[in-house]
Amino acid sequence: MPLKKSKGNMYPWVTHTHAHLGGECPHKCSYCYVDDPRFGRPEKFCGPLRLMEEEFKVKYGLAKIIFVDHCNDLWAEDVPTWWIGRVLMHCRTWPWNEYVFQTKNPARYLDAIAAMPKRSLLGCTIETNRDIPETISQAPRPQERAKYMKLLKGIRPLFITVEPILDFDVPVLGQWLTEIDPDFVNIGADSKRHGLPEPSAEKIGALIDVLNAEGIEIRTKHNLGRILK
Numbered sequence: 001m002p003l004k005k006s007k008g009n010m011y012p013w014v015t016h017t018h019a020h021l022g023g024e025c026p027h028k029c030s031y032c033y034v035d036d037p038r039f040g041r042p043e044k045f046c047g048p049l050r051l052m053e054e055e056f057k058v059k060y061g062l063a064k065i066i067f068v069d070h071c072n073d074l075w076a077e078d079v080p081t082w083w084i085g086r087v088l089m090h091c092r093t094w095p096w097n098e099y100v101f102q103t104k105n106p107a108r109y110l111d112a113i114a115a116m117p118k119r120s121l122l123g124c125t126i127e128t129n130r131d132i133p134e135t136i137s138q139a140p141r142p143q144e145r146a147k148y149m150k151l152l153k154g155i156r157p158l159f160i161t162v163e164p165i166l167d168f169d170v171p172v173l174g175q176w177l178t179e180i181d182p183d184f185v186n187i188g189a190d191s192k193r194h195g196l197p198e199p200s201a202e203k204i205g206a207l208i209d210v211l212n213a214e215g216i217e218i219r220t221k222h223n224l225g226r227i228l229k
Helices: 053-057 081-092 107-115 142-151 170-180 201-213 222-228
Strands: 016-018 065-068 098-103 120-125 158-162 184-187 217-220
Touching: 065 081, 081 107, 098 107, 107 142, 120 142, 142 170, 158 170, 170 201, 184 201, 201 217, 201 222
Parallel strands: 016 065, 065 098, 098 120, 120 158, 158 184, 184 217
Antiparallel strands: none
16 A cells, blocks of 8 residues: 555654554454454454565655554564564665654564664553553563663654553553653553553543653643543
8 A cells, every 4th residue: 555644643743654564463452443443454454464565665755754564563573573674674765754663562673773764763552560461462561561662762762652541550650651761652542442441530640740750741642531531
């Protein structure tokens, strides 16, 4: 599919999205936004993981902020390393853009730093500090994600997405985020009402206070208003 202009409310600062990776994400998150409640999952994101060869012909141009493989996790353990290398090479062919990557397995970022485009923004989803039941997500534990994001501090620009925010412990999650010291933190709620265990408005307010005290930029999603009201 061609390079698509970003739309919706996921990240308003992203200008375009593009997917090289087909098949279903191995993390199988119950709240995955790729699953449309009316029409189901698009066919190209069903079945085994695969590279969509036609996507490597897409020309990126310049002066864009491109969220790469936004409908999958390029960095999941099941993705072959050489696939990641091909995607990064495609991005490096168009060095005049900024590339946004996001994962729930940031350990693999460390091995790919040298191959990344110079203008890369590395993100990680950390919905909570607590262990997440496999019925909700089969991604690496949040504690593991935080550990590897801390190791990336100062190497590349970083961001953390706390969405959909799950019930958490303010002192622990607050400490993780301040130790990672990302350029910004996105905070959002479950837009599609999957019945997830959510925190109180008071807890979210306390976490925001912790981040504000550390001078970390917070970008809240409008869907958070459902909990904060």
